[in-house]
Amino acid sequence: MNSDTVLRAQDVYKSYHKDRIEVPVLRGINFDVTTGLVTALVGRSGSGKSTLMHLLATLDQPDRGEIQFQGKRIDNASRSRRDRYRNHDIGIIFQFYHLLPELSAIENVLAPTMIGRSAWNFFRHRKEAKKRAEAMLDRVGLLHRASHKPAEMSGGEMQRAAIARALMTDPTLLLADEPTGNLDTETGLDILKLLTELNQDDGLTILMITHDDSIAESADCCHRMQDGQLQQGIPELLIA
Amino acid sequence: MHTDVPQSIESKERYMYRWLLCFRYLRTRYIALASIISVTLGVATLIVVNSVMAGFSAEMHERLHGLASDILIECHASGGMPDPEGHLKEIMKVCGEDVVGSSASVHVPAMLGIDFNGQLITRHVNFVGLDPATYDDVSHFGRYLLHPKNQSQVNFDLREDGFAPDREQFPSSGWGYRRARVAYERALAEEQARIDALRAPASSITNEDAGPSLAIGPPQIFEESNKEEITEFDPAVEQFPGIILGISTCSARMRDEENNVRDHYYCRPGDDVRMMFPNASDNAKVVNQKFTVVDMYESGMSEYDSTFAFCRLDQLQEFRGMIDPSSQVRSVTTIQLKLAAGADLNAVRDALRRRFPPNVYAYNIQTWRDMQGPLLAAVKLETTILNILLFLIIAVAGFGILATFFMIVVEKTRDIGTLKALGASGGGVMSIFLSYGLLLGFVGSGAGLIGGLLFVDHINEVATLIEKITGQEVFDPTVYYFTEIPTIIHPFTLVWVMAGAVAIAIFASVLPALRAARMHPVKALRFE
Ligand SMILES: Nc1ncnc2c1ncn2[C@@H]1O[C@H](COP(=O)(O)OP(=O)(O)OP(=O)(O)O)[C@@H](O)[C@H]1O
Ligand SMILES: [Mg+2]
Numbered sequence: 001m002n003s004d005t006v007l008r009a010q011d012v013y014k015s016y017h018k019d020r021i022e023v024p025v026l027r028g029i030n031f032d033v034t035t036g037l038v039t040a041l042v043g044r045s046g047s048g049k050s051t052l053m054h055l056l057a058t059l060d061q062p063d064r065g066e067i068q069f070q071g072k073r074i075d076n077a078s079r080s081r082r083d084r085y086r087n088h089d090i091g092i093i094f095q096f097y098h099l100l101p102e103l104s105a106i107e108n109v110l111a112p113t114m115i116g117r118s119a120w121n122f123f124r125h126r127k128e129a130k131k132r133a134e135a136m137l138d139r140v141g142l143l144h145r146a147s148h149k150p151a152e153m154s155g156g157e158m159q160r161a162a163i164a165r166a167l168m169t170d171p172t173l174l175l176a177d178e179p180t181g182n183l184d185t186e187t188g189l190d191i192l193k194l195l196t197e198l199n200q201d202d203g204l205t206i207l208m209i210t211h212d213d214s215i216a217e218s219a220d221c222c223h224r225m226q227d228g229q230l231q232q233g234i235p236e237l238l239i240a
Numbered sequence: 241m242h243t244d245v246p247q248s249i250e251s252k253e254r255y256m257y258r259w260l261l262c263f264r265y266l267r268t269r270y271i272a273l274a275s276i277i278s279v280t281l282g283v284a285t286l287i288v289v290n291s292v293m294a295g296f297s298a299e300m301h302e303r304l305h306g307l308a309s310d311i312l313i314e315c316h317a318s319g320g321m322p323d324p325e326g327h328l329k330e331i332m333k334v335c336g337e338d339v340v341g342s343s344a345s346v347h348v349p350a351m352l353g354i355d356f357n358g359q360l361i362t363r364h365v366n367f368v369g370l371d372p373a374t375y376d377d378v379s380h381f382g383r384y385l386l387h388p389k390n391q392s393q394v395n396f397d398l399r400e401d402g403f404a405p406d407r408e409q410f411p412s413s414g415w416g417y418r419r420a421r422v423a424y425e426r427a428l429a430e431e432q433a434r435i436d437a438l439r440a441p442a443s444s445i446t447n448e449d450a451g452p453s454l455a456i457g458p459p460q461i462f463e464e465s466n467k468e469e470i471t472e473f474d475p476a477v478e479q480f481p482g483i484i485l486g487i488s489t490c491s492a493r494m495r496d497e498e499n500n501v502r503d504h505y506y507c508r509p510g511d512d513v514r515m516m517f518p519n520a521s522d523n524a525k526v527v528n529q530k531f532t533v534v535d536m537y538e539s540g541m542s543e544y545d546s547t548f549a550f551c552r553l554d555q556l557q558e559f560r561g562m563i564d565p566s567s568q569v570r571s572v573t574t575i576q577l578k579l580a581a582g583a584d585l586n587a588v589r590d591a592l593r594r595r596f597p598p599n600v601y602a603y604n605i606q607t608w609r610d611m612q613g614p615l616l617a618a619v620k621l622e623t624t625i626l627n628i629l630l631f632l633i634i635a636v637a638g639f640g641i642l643a644t645f646f647m648i649v650v651e652k653t654r655d656i657g658t659l660k661a662l663g664a665s666g667g668g669v670m671s672i673f674l675s676y677g678l679l680l681g682f683v684g685s686g687a688g689l690i691g692g693l694l695f696v697d698h699i700n701e702v703a704t705l706i707e708k709i710t711g712q713e714v715f716d717p718t719v720y721y722f723t724e725i726p727t728i729i730h731p732f733t734l735v736w737v738m739a740g741a742v743a744i745a746i747f748a749s750v751l752p753a754l755r756a757a758r759m760h761p762v763k764a765l766r767f768e
């Protein structure tokens with residue numbers, strides 16, 4: 001196994017059951033995410049991209065196969081290990097941002113730290129944490145909106161806040177499920193530019209699900225999901 | 241740069257975000273506050289009811305106890321027990337260290353006769369001959385009299401005036417009134433005599449003619465008694481033996497047309513009344529004796545006020561023939577004891593019962609609690625039942641919280657998914673909603689506590705306000721003898737009411753919290 005592989009799916013199967021009818025979604029997925037690269041995952045709607053991402057984030061369990069993080073199985077790890085994996089090892093961003101509506105931007109960014117630490121620990125390091133949250137907001141260009149609630153922000157701003165939140169715990173890997181899917185083209189490009197910068201400047205590993213061909217083209221490597229399986233290749237070829 | 245990361249999330253019982261979130265939920269979910277209002281009201285009602293009941297029962301305890309003396313030794317024999325001093329010595333031997341006061345008295349059933357506008361009003365009363373020097377040591381007596389001087393020291397001699405200075409409606413009483421009345425009666429009698437003298441030659445049927453004169457003269461049945469005394473007796477300057485009447489034995493409380501409460505007195509200090517009671521011989525005869533009312537007794541307990549009349553012990557002993565002619569030893573029917581604070585009433589009672597076994601002595605030895613047991617027990621039962629009912633109301637409120645919380649959990653489904661995606665554990669998510677329940681319980685019962693305390697503090701103002709608004713009297717003074725609603729707040733009651741309400745709020749949030757904790761993160765994230 002390649003030492004550059006940070007996350008690996010091995011022979012993963014997943015199907016949903018609805019009213020005794022089995023809906024197979026993933027049928028033998030083999031897939032690596034290489035450190036330091038932007039990996040794109042494309043595929044038609046309903047092909048199972050989000051399903052795969054949920055499995056990779058241990059939000060769901062595969063029916064068969066394994067998910068490995070840094071060479072160790074993560075899908076059947078203990079509950080607390082998986083909680084910590086989600087909290088600390090990876091960052092997740094969603095198409096619909098999923099910010100907590102009751103919290104301000106900066107509180108949302110602080111949320112992973114609050115979740116990952118005890119009240120006492122958080123309280124002791126609250127100044128550092130706040131500084132880091134401000135740095136993250138600054139990084140995504142949203143420092144001036146720090147005290148705003150999600151309802152007071154535009155879609156692009158919310159996604160920036162979500163990215164800042166995902167970066168808060170300094171994750172090894174960023175999982176993004178259609179981060180631009182709900183934004184207009186121009187704003188989407190801004191977000192994309194931000195992600196590319198994060199990859200190029202900070203060496204952040206990114207796995208990105210997308211519909212947008214241009215985005216997929218700019219990625220370092222690209223996978224296409226079809227019939228529950230993945231085809232790997234150079235982006236241009238896959239899209240053509 | 242990595243900030244230090246703790247090894248395990250599981251080891252952290254205290255989650256920072258739960259407080260942040262549940263405070264935010266509290267501020268943004270007003271529906272939950274609405275659901276907690278029922279808890280608030282329940283708590284407030286419980287506090288008000290409990291403090292009013294406690295106040296009422298304390299007041300009753302205080303009055304009953306004040307009236308009854310700690311230990312009562314009654315002799316059922318009509319002649320009573322001879323030599324109370326000898327008895328007291330024996331009692332001191334048994335329980336001398338606990339006794340701080342004692343008083344001997346004579347209790348006898350009697351009939352009170354009041355002459356009111358020519359009609360005879362009769363009342364059955366408990367006639368008590370008491371020792372003015374010691375009676376106040378064993379029970380509250382003086383403080384319930386109307387004349388301020390009698391309150392500090394009972395005196396069975398009629399006072400000049402100054403009765404019940406704080407009552408506007410109280411009729412003029414005392415010697416002044418007595419002289420005026422006698423003068424009026426004499427003038428009337430003279431006038432009558434003059435008319436009679438004019439008529440005497442004209443007709444011989446004087447008896448029929450005297451009919452209307454009954455309206456002012458003493459009723460016929462009294463005519464034969466103590467005739468020679470009456471001839472010498474000048475009511476304008478002399479009085480009969482003094483008597484203190486329970487206020488309800490000689491007055492009626494009712495409302496006039498303007499709905500004001502008014503007392504109507506059939507007699508007042510300065511008037512003469514008649515008492516009929518059995519003498520102490522084995523072959524009992526009725527003693528028929530005139531007394532002069534010197535004061536009235538109002539304890540607020542209608543049972544006492546409507547049945548008691550008091551006179552001096554030595555006089556009653558004399559009238560009843562309770563003095564042994566040869567040895568001059570006096571008898572009494574009752575010995576009352578006052579015990580030191582904190583003394584065990586029942587233990588003293590039992591010791592006395594052993595000393596005076598019921599199969600030898602016809603004595604009934606009771607504590608004041610024994611005498612008032614059923615009443616006290618009834619009040620206690622009432623309080624308990626009210627508490628249970630009100631707690632059921634809070635429990636019903638608990639179901640309201642349950643429903644509201646389920647709604648909130650459903651509404652927050654996506655956020656629960658988000659929290660789990662950010663690494664929150666099931667326990668952490670559960671703790672958000674449990675803390676939320678706890679917080680709501682505190683807020684609700686805290687508001688109830690404050691509301692209840694304020695209500696209790698201003699309960700009399702509230703009662704007057706309600707009276708003004710509805711025109712209905714909340715606290716009917718013809719029924720209750722309290723002029724104010726008595727309240728007592730027991731801190732212990734507050735604590736358990738609060739604890740109960742908070743516990744119910746927490747219980748109600750357990751199911752929704754469990755549901756939130758068990759929610760599948762993916763389903764929660766996909767939830768629209
Ligand atoms: N809980 C479920 N029960 C049954 N079927 C499900 C469930 N969740 C997802 N599916 C099905 O699984 C398939 C894959 O869904 P998924 O969301 O992974 O697709 P996707 O590739 O992310 O699509 P999109 O690009 O529109 O987001 C879909 O056909 C969907 O209908
Ligand atoms: Mg999807």
